[in-house]
Amino acid sequence: MLNIFARASVSRVTDPVGARLVRIGLTPNATTVVGTAGAVAGALWLFPAGHLLAGTLVVWGFAMFDLLDGAMARAQGGGTRYGAVLDASCDRIADGALFCGVTWYLFEVAHDRVTAVAALVCLVSAQVISYIKARAEASGLSANGGLVERAERLIITLVGAGLSGLGVPYALETGLWVLAVGSVATVAQRLVAVRRSAMEETA
Template structure:
């Protein structure tokens, strides 16, 4: 499921009624999570990695939207669980890696383009780091709800770039990847700075009470 962000909240409201319908039909949220993840991965590896950018964009977008249903479905059925949350986050990381890995494969092995290969790999690295910093911080009890590039925004940027490139729009994917690299790197710094600020504050408070 997409992380907390305005984009995620908007689409979640749209898909809430569908989640309620699926809940009444007995569909389990974890099934939706798995199908959404596998669909995104297959769309990336079978289409984007072979140069079918527009088709890949459409397939991945469909399964990303499907993935939004798992949260709505879990809430409507009361089947929320810690395992479901971990499964969901794991699926997100795998799908993201598949998308940028597929782009890196295309630009590295099929149509050698070193700048685009580097941009794809940087997006992959910084995207994973963005999610890791937040998860690690929250695991230590430090809220980390900051950053200009949540997963929803990152997916919108890369999928729009892939889709328009597939329609023949020049330079749009290059712009999308380098912009995404910049804002993802900045988001990592924002989150590290926030963790440092909160941890330093907690340390001062502990010293004052000791």
């Protein structure tokens, strides 16, 4: 949902940076891989160790590479089909690592099995939300939009984790449950969108 409203504003900031990175010889695909590797390492190393604030900062920092690779692709005149697949695949890996790290923290450090359930719901639904869109597009249908997309998942999870790291009570728990409910709703929204798209084709 945020993607619709924020894309143009973000591009005005990232496009000049992306063009500069291309000029010094970096590639969008390399940026994608580095950003994903850093986010995965931060999520699986810092969160399970209980370093919520540090984990939030590291994952957020490397997640910003996802904005730059798109800007770099535009600076080169447009991305490649391989680059699009690589970017989407790396997004799924980073999302999975984030929720795995948070779930690990909740089970092993916080001993909060109830909130860990919410994290697991977020983990599974994040993959399903993206899969519905990919499978729909492969079938020539549309499944765009929804209440919770990748930007919302990152913001809600990392803000909750960061505030918890600063000592704010129930920040992570609240964020994860809100995200779990929103993610399940988004799965339903996208399935409805696919059905509507299919009915329009046959009408």
